[in-house]
Amino acid sequence: MCGIVGYIGEQDAYPILIKGLHRLEYRGYDSAGIAVANSGDELKIYKAKGRVDDLEEFCRSKDISGNIGIAHTRWATHGEPSNANAHPHYSESENLALIHNGIIENYAVLKQQLINKGFHFRSNTDTEVLVQLIEYIKDLNKVDLCTAIQLALSEIVGAYAIAVLEKGVTDRIIVARKSSPLVLGIGDNEYFIASDASPIVEYTNKVIYLEDEEIAIVSRNEPPRILTIKNVEKSHEIIELEMNISQLEKGGYPHFMLKEIFEQPQTLRDCMRGRIDISCQHVVLSGIIDHKERFLDARRIIILACGTSWHAGLVGKYLFESFCRIPVEVEYSSEFRYRNPVIYPDDIIIAISQSGETADTLAAVELARKSGAFVYGICNVVGSSIARNTDSGSYTHVGPEIGVASTKAFTAQLVVLSMMALCIAREKKTIPDERIKALLKELNRIPDKIEKILQSNELISDLSKIFTYAHNFIYLGRGFNYPIALEGALKLKEISYIHAEGYPAAEMKHGPIALIDTEMPVVAIATDNGMYEKVISNIQEIKARNGRVIAVVSENDTVVKSIADYVIEIPATEDCFDPLLTTIPLQLLSYHIAVNKRRDVDMPRNLAKSVTVE
Numbered sequence: 302m303c304g305i306v307g308y309i310g311e312q313d314a315y316p317i318l319i320k321g322l323h324r325l326e327y328r329g330y331d332s333a334g335i336a337v338a339n340s341g342d343e344l345k346i347y348k349a350k351g352r353v354d355d356l357e358e359f360c361r362s363k364d365i366s367g368n369i370g371i372a373h374t375r376w377a378t379h380g381e382p383s384n385a386n387a388h389p390h391y392s393e394s395e396n397l398a399l400i401h402n403g404i405i406e407n408y409a410v411l412k413q414q415l416i417n418k419g420f421h422f423r424s425n426t427d428t429e430v431l432v433q434l435i436e437y438i439k440d441l442n443k444v445d446l447c448t449a450i451q452l453a454l455s456e457i458v459g460a461y462a463i464a465v466l467e468k469g470v471t472d473r474i475i476v477a478r479k480s481s482p483l484v485l486g487i488g489d490n491e492y493f494i495a496s497d498a499s500p501i502v503e504y505t506n507k508v509i510y511l512e513d514e515e516i517a518i519v520s521r522n523e524p525p526r527i528l529t530i531k532n533v534e535k536s537h538e539i540i541e542l543e544m545n546i547s548q549l550e551k552g553g554y555p556h557f558m559l560k561e562i563f564e565q566p567q568t569l570r571d572c573m574r575g576r577i578d579i580s581c582q583h584v585v586l587s588g589i590i591d592h593k594e595r596f597l598d599a600r601r602i603i604i605l606a607c608g609t610s611w612h613a614g615l616v617g618k619y620l621f622e623s624f625c626r627i628p629v630e631v632e633y634s635s636e637f638r639y640r641n642p643v644i645y646p647d648d649i650i651i652a653i654s655q656s657g658e659t660a661d662t663l664a665a666v667e668l669a670r671k672s673g674a675f676v677y678g679i680c681n682v683v684g685s686s687i688a689r690n691t692d693s694g695s696y697t698h699v700g701p702e703i704g705v706a707s708t709k710a711f712t713a714q715l716v717v718l719s720m721m722a723l724c725i726a727r728e729k730k731t732i733p734d735e736r737i738k739a740l741l742k743e744l745n746r747i748p749d750k751i752e753k754i755l756q757s758n759e760l761i762s763d764l765s766k767i768f769t770y771a772h773n774f775i776y777l778g779r780g781f782n783y784p785i786a787l788e789g790a791l792k793l794k795e796i797s798y799i800h801a802e803g804y805p806a807a808e809m810k811h812g813p814i815a816l817i818d819t820e821m822p823v824v825a826i827a828t829d830n831g832m833y834e835k836v837i838s839n840i841q842e843i844k845a846r847n848g849r850v851i852a853v854v855s856e857n858d859t860v861v862k863s864i865a866d867y868v869i870e871i872p873a874t875e876d877c878f879d880p881l882l883t884t885i886p887l888q889l890l891s892y893h894i895a896v897n898k899r900r901d902v903d904m905p906r907n908l909a910k911s912v913t914v915e
C-alpha cells in the first residue's frame with residue numbers, strides 16, 4: 302500500500318530513489334513521484350501516472366540533480382490514479398513537499414477547516430491535507446518544521462509513514478510513522494529512508510526500525526535524532542540486516558513469481574533448518590518451548606490473517622485440531638477486529654502475515670493482546686510490525702517475496718504451522734512419539750517432492766493453453782485440500798483476472814453445480830488420501846453434467862485418470878502435508894494462464910502486496 306523512499310548524502314539522489322521505488326513497486330504501482338531539493342533553493346516535484354518506468358521516462362529530459370530527495374509509488378485510496386493525486390504533495394506555498402503511506406481518516410474535517418482559512422487543494426488525496434496542515438501550524442505558531450509536524454500529527458486520526466522536505470533546507474529530511482512501516486538505513490555519511498529494507502540493502506546493512514508515533518530528524522553527516530510525537534527523546538538499537546541483493550533480483554526468470562515458485566524446495570529447507578533435528582526425533586520451535594505452559598493450557602486457538610495467509614490458517618486449523626486436540630477458529634482479521642469478539646485470557650492467538658504489516662491483522666493483534674491472550678506471530682519480514690507486536694513467534698525465513706501473488710511465503714507458513722502442531726502435540730502427548738518421528742521424516746522429504754512436481758512445469762504450461770480463454774473456473778478439494786482449492790482459485794483471480802471459486806467438493810451440489818457445463822473448467826484435487834473415494838464421486842457428478850475436469854492426482858493413479866479430462870500427477874505424501882504439494886501445480890497453472898493472457902504477473906492490476914490500509 303504505497304512505498305516511500307528517501308535519501309540524504311553525497312551521491313546523486315535521483316538514481317538511488319528510482320531504484321528504491323522499483324524495489325518497492327510491489328506495494329503499489331498506479332503512479333509515482335519524486336522531490337529533490339538542491340542548493341539552488343529549489344524544491345522540485347516530478348510525478349507521473351503509471352509505473353515507476355513512466356516516471357523515469359517523464360524525468361529523462363529534466364535536470365533532477367541534488368543529493369537529498371524523497372520519492373513515492375502509490376496504491377490509490379483517496380482519489381483516482383492521476384498526476385495530480387500522485388505524491389509528493391506540495392503545501393500551499395510550495396515550501397514543503399510530503400510523501401505518505403497510510404490513510405488520514407479525519408481528512409475531510411481538516412480539509413474543510415483549511416479551505417475556510419483560504420487554502421487551495423490541487424488533489425483529491427488525504428495526504429495533501431496533512432502537508433497543508435503542517436504548513437498552517439508552522440506559520441501560525443512560528444515553530445520549526447519538526448514541531449509543526451509533531452503538532453499536526455497530534456491532530457491526525459489514521460495511519461502514516463511520512464517524509465517531508467523543506468525548500469531551502471538541503472541538510473535534513475523529517476520522517477514519522479504510525480501503523481505504517483518506516484526503516485532508516487545508516488550508511489557512511491549518508492542515510493536512507495524506506496518502507497522496508499529492500500531499497501536500502503545494497504548500500505548498508507545497518508538499519509533502525511522506527512516505532513509508532515515516532516519522528517526522526519535525518520540530517521546530513523549526523524546520526525538520526527529520534528523523538529516521539531510528544532517530544533520525548535528516544536534511542537534505538539541499530540539492527541544488522543541479513544538480506545542480500547540477489548534475493549531482490551529475478552535471477553534469470555521472466556517473473557519474480559516463477560522464481561519464487563521454483564525457490565520453494567530451498568525456502569522450505571531454510572524454513573525447517575535448525576528446527577527439525579537430523580534424526581527427526583524432535584522439532585524445536587523456541588517460540589513455543591519458551592512459553593510451553595501457555596500452549597499446554599490453551600483453551601482454544603484463534604488464527605487471524607488475510608488473503609493467502611488466511612488460507613494457510615485454514616490448513617492450520619486441520620493440523621492443530623487433529624494433532625493437538627485444541628479447538629481452532631480461523632478469522633479474517635478485518636472481521637475479528639470490529640466484531641467485539643470473545644477472547645479468553647487462556648486463548649492462543651496466532652497471527653499469520655507474510656509482510657507483517659497488514660493493517661487489519663496488526664489491529665486484530667493489538668485487540669487480542671489488550672484482552673490478555675497470548676499472541677504468536679508467523680511472519681516473513683524480519684522486524685515487521687506484527688513480528689514486533691506479538692508475545693512470541695516464528696519467522697518463515699523464505700527471504701523477500703516480491704511477486705504480489707504469494708507463493709513461497711504460503712508454503713513456508715504451512716511448514717511453520719505443521720512444525721508448531723507437531724511441537725505442541727509432542728509436549729501435550731496427543732500423538733505417539735513414533736508417529737511424530739514418522740511425520741517429521743516425511744516433512745523433511747517435502748522439498749524433494751516439490752522439486753519433482755516442478756519438473757511438470759512444461760506439461761502444466763501446455764495444459765494452461767487449453768484454458769487461457771475460459772471465463773470462469775471452479776476449484777474443488779476436501780479435508781486438508783479444501784483450503785488449497787480456495788488458494789488455487791485466489792491465485793488464478795489475482796493474476797489472470799479470470800473469475801474463479803474454490804469450494805469444498807461436497808458442497809458443490811448445494812449451488813455451484815448449477816454452473817457446470819461444457820464451458821466450465823473444474824480443477825479437482827483428488828490425491829489418494831483420506832477423502833479419495835468421496836472426491837471421485839464429486840468428479841463423477843461433474844462429468845455427468847459435461848464439465849471439464851483437470852485433476853491433481855497421486856502418481857500411479859488409475860481411477861481418476863480414467864474419468865478426468867486432464868491430470869497432473871504429484872508424489873504421494875501424508876494427508877496432512879498434501880497441501881504443500883497440491884498447491885504447487887495450482888500456482889504454476891495460474892502463472893501460465895496469466896502469462897498466456899499477457900497479464901502483468903508480478904504486479905496485477907489493483908492489487909498490492911503489503912496492505913497497510915484497512
Ligand code: G6P
Nearest residue numbers: 607608609610654655656659707
Ligand atoms: C495482499 C496480498 C496477498 C496476501 C494478503 C495478506 O492481499 O496481495 O498476497 O496474502 O495481502 O498479506 P500478509 O502480508 O498479511 O500475509
